[in-house]
Amino acid sequence: MKKIAVFGKPGSGKSTLSKALALATGIQLHQLDSIVYKKNGELVDRRLFDEEHERILSSERWIIDGFGPVSSFYQRLEAADTLVYVDLPYLTSYWFVTKRLLKGLVVKPEGWPDGSSVLKGSLESYKVLRLCPKFWNDDFIARLEEFSDRKSLYIVNSVSELNSFVYRKIR
DSSP, X not given: OOEEEEEESTTSSHHHHHHHHHXXXXXXXXXXXXXHBOTTSOBOOXXXXXXXXXHHHTSXXXXXXXXXXXXXXXXXHHHOSEEEEEOOOHHHHHHHHHHHHHHHTTSOOTTOOTTOOHHHHHHHHHHHHHHGGGTSSHHHHHHHHGGXXXXXXXXXXXXXXXXXXXXXXXX
């Protein structure tokens, strides 16, 4: 495990898992939301994002948490040696987004871009969750499984798997 891509639906626990992976492995964590968005919550210029993304991908070791632009997502899948797809049930993801929103009224959520509105981001997460079945589906999993002959592929399907992933896979 040197180049790890962690991805999944909004509110699936990617940031928490990625942070635990970074602590356990000593590999630098790059949270895409902090690269995709400016401090005020606006999108960064795509050219700047692409340059930063390429810089990270060309480094020796990394953990990247998130999705980002689709083309960059597929670049990460190709460049990574380890793929971690967090595929929790939709109701769980909706609950986690809601919990993050409520907690965000008091403290900045894990992996949240500085200066970005938790309310606006949560509403966007709800919107994206409604669209997710068009992307995160059986066809996508079949495409992922094509990588498994040359990469480590982990699909996390439950909160208990999410909570024990680092302990089971790293220690």
